[in-house]
Amino acid sequence: MKNPLGKITTEDDGYKVVFERVLPHSIEKVWNAITSPEELKFWFTDIEMDFRPGGTITFQFRDKDKTKSYGEVVAIEPPNRFAWTWEHELAVWELTALDEQTTRLVFTYSKLTDDYAINAPAGFHDMLDLLVERLAGSENISPFGAEDDGPEQLRTPVHYAAAVYETYPTLVKSAPVVVEKTLDSPIGRVWRAIANKEQLKQWYFDLDDFKPEVGFRFSFAGQGHKGAQYIHRCIVTEVIPQQKLQYSWQYEGHPGYSLVTFTLAEMGMQTKLILTHHGLETFPQDTPDFAWKSFNGGWGEIIGKMLPEFLDNEMLDK
Structure with a gap:
């Protein structure tokens, strides 16, 4: 794996995964990448967002049925904190400027049920890798939700299954x-x-x-x-x-x-x-x-x- 796996733990309201990345980019650039639909489409998916606390978010999958899913903006504190829900789950993005061209990103995704406690972290791991590539100038578009069983899509879930098996064996189906x-x-x-x-x-x-x-x-x-x-x-x-x-x-x-x-x-x-x-x-x-x-x-x-x-x-x- 190019980057360390997120850490998965359990809480009263479900499983949680925490990722940390140190990015060689300014905090303003990273903030724009995680909040702007024009940037999100490259490393995440097509998103429509009413950019205010309480605003609706629509996530457009890239499968053949063009499935949609919904969430809500929870908090906007530029350029340090951005939080939203996705169905019943919670995403929190926290940015810290280490210097003018270096930013620490901590991404927490929580309230996961057993069924998604491996695949959701694996999916976000891959998306964060795509975020890194986008920040470096990549024009590639994320295949979010597209049906593809190639080795690139299989690799990350297998690594997460191996990582959690000793602590949470029942999560591995x-x-x-x-x-x-x-x-x-x-x-x-x-x-x-x-x-x-x-x-x-x-x-x-x-x-x-x-x-x-x-x-x-x-x-x-x-x-x-x-x-x-x-x-x-x-x-x-x-x-x-x-x-x-x-x-x-x-x-x-x-x-x-x-x-x-x-x-x-x-x-x-x-x-x-x-x-x-x-x-x-x-x-x-x-x-x-x-x-x-x-x-x-x-x-x-x-x-x-x-x-x-x-x-x-x-x-x-x-």
Whole structure:
């Protein structure tokens, strides 16, 4: 992800997400971008607004049915605070000038029900990325509400699902594969096994290359149940040495986007490893090789048998 994920928490009236961005633009320019319909159409959508507290806002989706939705202006305090409702939800934009050409933006969106607590933050995350591009001069128009299941639209919800799963698992409607294993090896040895290319090749897949660095791209071949060959395309998305390794997982020539996360916890001379694989529902569901059951069995074999055997054999070789 180009920018940090918003932080999702729960309150008495629903879920809330808070985003923070530091923008290299004046506060006046940012204020105009978040309040002017002529600017909003680029990074958000077409909006009609009675720009006064209590004024009506009409949000025009860009789907084939040209769906409309409604809200109301709550507060206008230029150039620092702008708030509005959207149906039963609340958006609050807060700007602070750090200097003449730098602005801190804090955007809070709250009163979210369970059904929207992942997809709404994911949608606003993408829109804030578009806002950054618009402020930099982009003329691209947001596809807000248009039907598109391409990887760009799938990626962000999968990242948010992975981020909230440990704290709010019931928000994730499509169950990830989760495999837990306590390994009889210290955490440093386990980290090397999952993060070192030469060691990975001995128990995992024959990777073309691997470095535990955010943004590093790698690929490898795999075989389905009936011999079908699949090229896996992956990008490292998060690295916390000896704690967390995460990368995307896609298939060349097939739609879908998923996220694999290895989490390690030290337990004396042992290590607890938790493997989670989110986004499996985005792959073609008419192909048995992409079924949840197939991934669950595969990861169970890899984490439950192949990795422990490699670590045990490595001990014997020393």
